[in-house]
Amino acid sequence: MLYKRSSQLFAEAEKVIPGGVNSPVRAFKAVGGTPIFVKSAKGAYLYDEDGNRLIDYINSWGPMILGHAYEPVVQAVIEKAKLGTSFGMPTELETQIAALAVSMVPNIDKIRFVNSGTEACMSAVRLARGFTKRDKIIKFAGCYHGHSDSFLIQAGSGAITFGSPNSPGVTAGTAKDTLLAKYNDLENVATLIEANKNEIAAIIVEPVAGNMGCIPPSKGFLEGLRQLCTDNGILLIFDEVMTGFRLARGGVQELFNITADIVCFGKVIGGGLPVGAFAAREEIMNYLAPLGPVYQAGTLSGNPLAMAAGLAMLQALDTDRAIFQRLEEKTAYLAAGIDKVLKANSVTFTINSIGSMISVHFDAAPVVDFQTAANGDNETFKKFFHGLLQEGIYIAPSAYETWFITDALTYEDLDFTIRAIDKVSKTF
Structure with a gap:
């Protein structure tokens, strides 16, 4: 060629x-x-x-x-664009896609739409820190959650050391609050938790990894993370930007029957337009502004073109089981x-x-x-x-x-x- x-x-x-x-x-x-x-x-x-x-x-x-x-998505975007591309004000469409998403995914009561998977994961971590009043998070080597500073961390010198920045522009102060664990290794995670008792707000994980190739969770790994989080007052964040609405109608939570505390979405939920979202049960989501103290905002969040594309896509997946x-x-x-x-x-x-x-x-x-x-x-x-x-x-x-x-x-x-x-x- x-x-x-x-x-x-x-x-x-x-x-x-x-x-x-x-x-x-x-x-x-x-x-x-x-x-x-x-x-x-x-x-x-x-x-x-x-x-x-x-x-x-x-x-x-x-x-x-x-x-x-995909024709229904294309037509939805065309028709919505004729009415205006962005308002910075609420639209009925936002509630429609939110209600559909909540109905499709187990264990979520409310959802907040943003503009990318990076933004969704960044906001989910901020929400987890605000809700738990703790600073540190655990992420896994090889899992990608966008390019927010907290996630651009490489391994430290030992199993329980702090991570260090792997991109210029990420401060050491940010890196110290991110602990790096080994995917599919529960013992490693337990060691990190024990060494940072009552300091960890959340564990964020791709429940099926897609940024080191496709790597499914080993038997008992996700279940073990859930138990460790429950036992230690830590929120479990599933980054389902890739897997949400793709591996099952309700994502990995449905596929493996495992409950996360906060779930991040992107990709499919936008039907090909720039969309992200994060969702949780009501008591957690109500910590977000304007109801709660954790601030998150976006001028183009919930814009009508993205919502139209996402709604058409989710409707198609919801109908064709x-x-x-x-x-x-x-x-x-x-x-x-x-x-x-x-x-x-x-x-x-x-x-x-x-x-x-x-x-x-x-x-x-x-x-x-x-x-x-x-x-x-x-x-x-x-x-x-x-x-x-x-x-x-x-x-x-x-x-x-x-x-x-x-x-x-x-x-x-x-x-x-x-x-x-x-x-x-x-x-x-």
Whole structure:
């Protein structure tokens, strides 16, 4: 495939945008080469500026669960835009989508809409600190909760030390209140809690990790976190920006029948527009302004275009209850096909999948946390990525990102993908 136009556009972008992109992973730094510039998308396909068609496995990093340019969402946005794009005042639409979301997700009474997943997680942590009157939080290495200062923390020198900033601009003072734990390791979490008794406001976790590849929770991990939080007066925050309304109608809480105290949403809840949200039971949410002392605000929060898109998307998922089974079946079919051809070509690999999330790791050992994810062969991944790109398949340009399956994918698309992986893996 030729990417002449994309290369020209990237060169122009680099002159006026840092790195030529508005989000770092788009820059292809992890895989090399030049980013693909998209012109349009429909269903399961992307169409780039050079006229190439690509089968899409990132789906805008998750929200396009029903495919690109899903007609009910598009029409909802068009009709709402005719009436005005933003008012900075309440609309009936906000209450409609809030009521629907609350009805779909277990254990939430109220929801506050914001403009991104980062904003949702940042606000959830502030709310947890205000509610518990404690300062510290625990997060997990490899889990991404946006680029708020509290979350850009790397490991300290020992199991119970404070974290340290891993980005300039994040202060040591901020870092000292963030403790870093190991995903799928309850003993590590318990040690952190014991060393910081009565100081921890919240544990925030991707209940199914998607930012070190797809890594499901090990048996008993989420249940153990719930018990540790209950026993120690800590709020459990599920970051379901990726998994909410994707892995089940009610997200991971429904899928595993585990209760979180605060849940963060994004991606699917906006139908492809910039939307985030956080939700909890009434006593916690009532700590938010204007009812309570914890301040959070946003001029464009609940804007009518985003609410229209999100409502159309949630209505479709609420009506078509079979979609989650279809997505799971397609993901299992793809995983089985990839497994077969990689084994046939003597490739060392591990596949992780759950629901409509899947990732391929080029290492034989189980991938259960950030450390084991980092053991993958990145040189093989680079060949894999660029080989698939040449075959007309777009996966995340990073070994640390999950793939997202969309209902718009056909079994013909999946078979094409499996054949392409077979072809590419013969070149390793």
